[in-house]
Amino acid sequence: MPATSELDRVTSVVLQYMRAPFLVLLATYALGITGMSLMPGLDGAPRMNLFHSFYFFTFTATTTGFGEVPGEFSEAQRLWASICIYTGVVAWLYAIGSFIRLVQHPELLTAVAERGFARRVNSISEPFVVICGFGDTGSLLARGLSDNDRTAAIIDSDTERIKALKLRDYRVKMFGLCADASVPKHLQDAGVTLDNCRALVALTRNDEINLKIAVMARALNPGLRIICRATSAEHRGYLESVGGVEVVDPYDVFSRQLCSAIFSPQLFHWMQHQIGAVDFNPERSVALPAGKWILCGYGRMGRALCEALGRLGIPTAVVNPERVATDPGLPVVVGRADASALRQAGIDEAVGVVAGTDCDEDNLGILLAARKIKPEVFLVVRQNHHENELAFSGVDANLIMQPSLVTARQILQMLTVPMLLDLRRYLRDEGRELVPRLVDTTKALLGDARIHLWTEKLDERASALAVLSAQGAPVTLGDIRRAPNARDQRLQVLALVLNRGQVKTMLPPEETELQAGDEILFCGTERGQRQLDANLQNEYTLHYLVHGEERARTLYSSWFRRLYPGC
Amino acid sequence: MNLEKVIFGFFIILALTLNVGFVVGEISNPGHHSVWMLFTALLVSLVTTLLKIGDRSQIGAVFLSASLVANLQLIIATTVWAVGEGGMDQPPSQEQMVTIISLASGALVANIVSVLMLVTDTLMSRR
Known part of the structure; x- marks a missing residue:
């Protein structure tokens, strides 16, 4: 059993360090006490008994120096007392030194840290997420989870990252362990086998390790939701064959988002507003004129972007050092993306430039050069490292995109509001023409209010709905959105997606009849959410909202109404 | 105006006013407290309980329990008066009077809670 082997390991370390010091202490005590009891006392006085000798040795050996019991010593006793002091003090120093070395032993420290981590994770009572890898993406994800009041157990192999984690001010407790996440024991410590573990997210920089983590976690818990970062088609394919692993390719996510930002700006900005990333500003969501784009950097991300642009039928030119x-x-221009290379790539007839290398200073350089040649060109810049935020905030780019942030947001949405991703896919692929109306509705209903997203599950908590349905009265989506004090007005909430079993309805209409078990993704204000919950929980309020008249609340009231109708 | 609501509010407020009427005065002076007042207060309190039965909302449950508390305290107060020395024929002793008024004051608090809830509920619905 794993717990026993760990205990064995600790025990063996303790024994290895403390066996000799204990033996030395024992021998010194035995010798000193026996000798003291044998030394003759001052003329005619009896020898010290064993207990008094032990007592004497205790305060001399520990250098306490406390002279209460013995009377005056004979010369023989004085001699032995000197021996006792020297040997006893040395033995104690040796024992204390060994103990200090023991508590600094790395193996012991690791074992203690692992046990503490496993114990703390075990005591989490609410649902939590396991995050393997606490780099830029991992820390942004942890921040997002904390903002959603979700806790996480985090494993990273870098001591410094875990130390940094402990210094963050999260709204909820986050637990960190410095360990190799691909070792099954550490995954178990992080709680992947627990019932309240909602998902495991493998986010290390190394695809190979992520794959190992995903496979190990799948073996430990066949029912666990696993989200894994993978950048190559080979790993993606392998992970899909493992079964039930959701693969996130940061380059793919990034290029899709970038295309969305450039070519469906209204949808992009609306989505950003929904997740609270930006204040919604319709002026920013103006579609660009179609035209040629220049892509600086043709690594994995550049390739993904090129493919995405190709799918949209946008002509592109590439500038790459190699x-x-x-x-x-x-068309490819080989060389550093300076002014001449940009000209050669045809910046004069281009509408946009993407500075997308994996080096932040190169990207900033490209940006400045392009701005100088053609001030009106649309500039998209990729920011690789979160810590360069300050430098990027000062430059004049039309769009700054961080791959780590984009990935973290994508995973956060998969974890907290998966229905929003369905909606995005729908609006991008099929419901393109619905976007302007949706944007207008959102603007009219919510204005500039601070909004958030939540999923309303019509379960036993929505007790009023069950009561009204049992009476045979259909309750529609429009009804529950009515304001309890003014029935003709609507609460500041908007239904985006309705899930009923396997059927997903995007932007459900007001007249949709609700059923128990429905899941609805809403966006709206916090106040709107509270009022909506109240509507769903108070059968009298809901009755009024549905029928437009007060229901008799008491027996007296129904009796009175029967007796004097219309009074 | 809604006659149903008028009757409902009438009884709840009447329960409070009668209760106040009984309790005011020196606590130990039997001359300041009428047994008839106590009797009517108890009667009206029982009526309000009947009016409140049947409401399944959260506020309805608290509403009913406030009424039940008032009933309990007033029933005990009446019992103390009835079974004390000399029964209801003679004025109760000072000690008995103190017990009766203490109990009725408790019922008064429950009635105040009732009225406050009635007012809040009415204001909250704003229809």
Whole structure:
């Protein structure tokens, strides 16, 4: 059993360090006490008894120096007392030194840290998430989870990152362990086998390790939701065959988001507003004129972006320091992306430039050069490291995108509001023409209010709904959105997606009849959410909202109404 | 105006006013407290309980329990008066009077809670 082997390991370390000091202490005490009891006392006085000798040795050996019991010593006793002091003090120093070395032993420290971590994770009572890898993406994800009042158990192999985690001011408790997350024991410590573990997110920089973590976690808990970062098609394919692993490719997510930001700006800004990333500003969501785009940097991300642009039928040109294998027909300028390279790539007829290398200073340089040549060009810049935020906030870019932030947000949405992703997919692929109306509705209903997203599950908590349904009165989505004090007005909440079993309805209409078990994704104000909850929980309020008349609350009231109708 | 609500509010407020009427005065002076007042206060309190039965909302439950408390205290107060020395024929002793008024004061607090809830509920619904 794992717990026993760990205990064995600790025991063996303790024994290895403390066996000799204990033996030395024992021998010194035995010798000193026996000798003291044998020394003759001052003329005619009896020898010290064993207890008094032990007492004497105790305060001399520990250098306490406390002279209460013995009377005056004989010369023989004085001699032995000197021996006792020297040997006893040395033995104690040796024992204390060994103990200090023991508590600094790395193996013991690790074992103690692991046990403490496992115990704390075990005591989490609410649902939590396991995050493996606490880099830029991991820490942004942890921050987002904390803002949603979700706790997490975090494993990272870097001591410094875990130390940094402990200094963050999260709204909820986050637990960190410095360990190799691909070792099953550490995954178990992090709680992947617990019932309240909602998901495991493998976010280390190394695809190979992420894959190992996902496979180990799947073996430990077949029912666990696993989200895994993978950047190559090979790993993606393998992970899909493991079963039930949701793969997040940061380059793919990034290029999709970037395309959305450039080519469906209204939807992009609306989504950003929904997740609270930006204040909604319709002026910023103006579609760009179609035209040529220049892509600086053709790594994994550049390739994903090029493919995404190709799908949209946008002509592109690439500037890359090295010669790379590209699709035939794609114009490539080899060299550093300076002014001449940009000109060569055709910046004069381009509408936009993407500074998308994996080096932040190069991206800033490209940005400045492009601005100088063509001030009106649309500039998108990729910010790789979160710590360079300050430098990027000062530059004149039309769009700054951080791959780590984009990935963290994507995973956060998968964990907290998965229905929003369904809506985004729908609006991007099928419901394109619905976006302007949705934006207008949101603007009219919510204005500039601070909004958030939540999923309302119509379970036993929505007791009023059950009562009204039992009476045979259909309750519609429009009804529960009515304001209790003015029935004709609507609360500041907007239904975005309705899930009923396997059927998902995007932007459900007001006349949709609600059923028990429905899940609805709402956006709206906190106050709106509270009022909506009250509507769903108070059967008299809901009755009024549905029928427009007060229901008799007491027996007296129904009797009175029967007797004097219309009074 | 809604006659149903008028009757409902009438009884709840009447229960409070009668209760106040009985309690005011020196606590140990039997001359300041009428047994008839106590009797009517108890009667009206029982009526309000009947009016409140049936409401399944959260506020309805608290509303009813406030009424039950008032009933309990007033019933005990009446019992103390009835079974004390000399029964209801003679004025109770000073000690008995103190007990009766203490109990009725408790019922008064429950009635105040009732009226406050009635007012809040009315204001909250704003219809």
